[in-house]
Amino acid sequence: MNDNKNQESWLHTLFNFVAPCKGKMLLSILCSLISVAGSFIPYFCLYQIISMFLFGTPSMETLIFWCGVGLCGYVTQIVFFGISTAVSHDLSYHILYGLRLKIADRLMRAPLGNVTGNAIGHLKSIMLDKVEGVERPLAHMIPELGGNLVLVILIFGYLLSIDWRMALASMATLPFAAAPMMASMKAFNTKYTEYMKANDHVNSVIIEYVEGIEVVKTFNQSTSSYAKFANAVNSFKDYTLDWFQSSWKSMNLIFSILPTTFLGTLPIGVILYKIGAITPVELTICLVLALSLLPPLIKTTAFITEIKAMQYSVEGSKELLDMDVLPDKKEKVSPRKYDITFHDVAFSYTGNNSDNVLEHLNLEMPEGTFTALVGPSGGGKSTVAKLIARFWDVSSGKIAISGTDIKDIPIKQLADFVSFVTQDNFLFNCSLMENIRLGNPKATDEEVYAAARAACCDEFIRGLEKGYNTPAGEAGKSLSGGEKQRISIARAILKNAPIIILDEATAFTDPQNEDKIQKSIAALTKGKTLLVIAHRLSTIQNADNIIILRKGQIIDSGTQGYLLENCPLYRSMWEAHIGAKNWAVSQVQKGGR
Numbered sequence: 001m002n003d004n005k006n007q008e009s010w011l012h013t014l015f016n017f018v019a020p021c022k023g024k025m026l027l028s029i030l031c032s033l034i035s036v037a038g039s040f041i042p043y044f045c046l047y048q049i050i051s052m053f054l055f056g057t058p059s060m061e062t063l064i065f066w067c068g069v070g071l072c073g074y075v076t077q078i079v080f081f082g083i084s085t086a087v088s089h090d091l092s093y094h095i096l097y098g099l100r101l102k103i104a105d106r107l108m109r110a111p112l113g114n115v116t117g118n119a120i121g122h123l124k125s126i127m128l129d130k131v132e133g134v135e136r137p138l139a140h141m142i143p144e145l146g147g148n149l150v151l152v153i154l155i156f157g158y159l160l161s162i163d164w165r166m167a168l169a170s171m172a173t174l175p176f177a178a179a180p181m182m183a184s185m186k187a188f189n190t191k192y193t194e195y196m197k198a199n200d201h202v203n204s205v206i207i208e209y210v211e212g213i214e215v216v217k218t219f220n221q222s223t224s225s226y227a228k229f230a231n232a233v234n235s236f237k238d239y240t241l242d243w244f245q246s247s248w249k250s251m252n253l254i255f256s257i258l259p260t261t262f263l264g265t266l267p268i269g270v271i272l273y274k275i276g277a278i279t280p281v282e283l284t285i286c287l288v289l290a291l292s293l294l295p296p297l298i299k300t301t302a303f304i305t306e307i308k309a310m311q312y313s314v315e316g317s318k319e320l321l322d323m324d325v326l327p328d329k330k331e332k333v334s335p336r337k338y339d340i341t342f343h344d345v346a347f348s349y350t351g352n353n354s355d356n357v358l359e360h361l362n363l364e365m366p367e368g369t370f371t372a373l374v375g376p377s378g379g380g381k382s383t384v385a386k387l388i389a390r391f392w393d394v395s396s397g398k399i400a401i402s403g404t405d406i407k408d409i410p411i412k413q414l415a416d417f418v419s420f421v422t423q424d425n426f427l428f429n430c431s432l433m434e435n436i437r438l439g440n441p442k443a444t445d446e447e448v449y450a451a452a453r454a455a456c457c458d459e460f461i462r463g464l465e466k467g468y469n470t471p472a473g474e475a476g477k478s479l480s481g482g483e484k485q486r487i488s489i490a491r492a493i494l495k496n497a498p499i500i501i502l503d504e505a506t507a508f509t510d511p512q513n514e515d516k517i518q519k520s521i522a523a524l525t526k527g528k529t530l531l532v533i534a535h536r537l538s539t540i541q542n543a544d545n546i547i548i549l550r551k552g553q554i555i556d557s558g559t560q561g562y563l564l565e566n567c568p569l570y571r572s573m574w575e576a577h578i579g580a581k582n583w584a585v586s587q588v589q590k591g592g593r
């Protein structure tokens with residue numbers, strides 16, 4: 001299915017975007033055509049007025065009449081052009097809105113790695129710039145391109161009806177402009193693609209520079225990082241200048257030849273008049289009409305760039321719209337309990353068996369129990385946790401909740417079953433109240449306060465100048481890692497999911513705050529199926545089952561007492577941890593003196 005979508009032409013994709021707004025699109029085109037018809041009326045009136053002056057005695061009434069008709073035509077042109085543009089802008093912003101929602105929905109349903117594998121700058125460039133790139137050409141092309149083309153055809157038709165030779169003469173310069181235009185168009189396609197690539201590159205380098213500025217400053221990398229930034233900006237400038245310099249000659253040639261219709265119409269017109277083939281009125285109106293052919297013709301050529309920009313934007317958006325998504329089920333399940341089992345699970349991030357990070361993994365987490373995953377770095381602990389939340393699908397085997405394969409549970413329902421708290425503690429840029437309420441959007445203020453109290457963060461939030469209304473961005477600067485952690489625990493408490501996964505959620509705990517964090521975790525996990533990944537072994541020593549994972553396989557499992565006696569790897573990890581902990585406490589005591 002995705003293959004077919006990838007082969008779909010960009011124009012077809014664009015029509016699919018536009019399809020829901022067909023009515024508005026037709027209205028915009030209709031108004032544009034009325035506007036074009038209106039713009040044509042003054043020429044017709046001019047013809048009538050000149051005829052009257054040359055062949056009769058124009059009365060004031062008829063003069064006023066034709067001037068009035070001409071004015072009405074002009075007003076019609078302006079008014080309907082305005083309506084057409086307003087409607088087309090409205091419809092194109094609706095299209096952008098739908099497009100961004102579709103992309104966001106696709107990102108939600110895609111495997112996490114396929115999303116996070118993209119550089120942020122790349123995603124931003126597609127969701128903001130490329131999607132936005134569809135708006136301008138769409139909004140202007142619908143009324144303007146169509147209208148201008150029809151206007152050119154109408155004027156040319158009118159010229160033909162007066163004198164076919166004058167009509168052809170008005171096009172005499174076209175072949176001379178067409179030659180340099182074809183030549184520059186040939187290079188344009190490649191140049192434009194390269195230009196947009198350079199643009200994307202400079203975008204992602206700028207975002208990387210700003211995002212990583214803390215690391216850059218910490219490691220005093222300002223010169224080399226700045227050099228990368230400066231090089232990207234500089235090479236983009238060089239590329240753009242180089243492109244403009246290579247194309248300005250042909251562009252100047254095109255735009256100096258194209259408007260000079262007089263070169264054809266004036267000599268031919270004079271000859272035709274001399275031999276009596278056309279009247280002075282016909283000559284005058286033909287010269288005026290030939291001149292009025294130019295503005296719409298020039299505007300039409302400007303759309304060539306717009307069409308390419310739109311193609312690039314649509315194809316960029318397609319990249320995300322066509323992302324593979326995790327297969328989803330619609331039918332909700334009703335689990336009797338919330339135990340988790342892994343049946344012979346294997347998983348690789350690349351899809352190749354040879355890269356498996358988990359092999360033949362069998363484990364059980366009974367409902368309401370506390371399971372801990374420990375082991376050397378890179379052993380696959382976080383991978384196990386993410387597979388339960390279905391951030392990815394297993395390569396083989398099965399993960400089940402209450403015996404039901406998680407692939408058979410609708411993704412939204414699975415998300416309700418599982419609370420995933422990591423060390424990242426991402427806070428959205430809204431108030432702390434809203435950040436906690438994300439756990440349960442229907443929660444009342446009182447419920448939010450209760451969750452915050454249980455997570456031991458109520459006190460410090462109330463201590464902030466704006467309390468719960470403090471914007472997370474503003475608060476983020478003054479919050480410690482541990483405080484942010486407790487806010488995300490409060491969020492999880494509010495969610496009240498039956499399965500809790502804590503992936504290094506206590507990583508920021510210092511000995512002074514450990515007690516608070518432990519209390520907040522105890523409030524979160526009471527009576528839940530709990531999986532904890534922790535390097536700080538003191539936080540998991542009371543687990544019902546501690547599983548030691550190394551190189552994607554279970555080395556041993558059991559209670560702390562059993563493992564200390566029987567598992568040398570766990571014993572050495574425990575001794576190392578106790579040593580580190582004692583050292584940290586002694587440092588704090590020294591600091592306190």
Ligand SMILES: Nc1ncnc2c1ncn2[C@@H]1O[C@H](COP(=O)(O)OP(=O)(O)OP(=O)(O)O)[C@@H](O)[C@H]1O
Nearest residue numbers: 113349350357375376377378379380381382383384
């Ligand atoms: N998104 C990813 N894409 C490709 N490989 C990955 C990805 N995430 C993890 N890996 C690899 O999978 C293996 C297991 O990683 P995982 O993060 O599960 O280990 P871990 O035991 O949680 O490590 P740590 O204790 O350091 O957090 C590692 O070799 C890691 O490099």
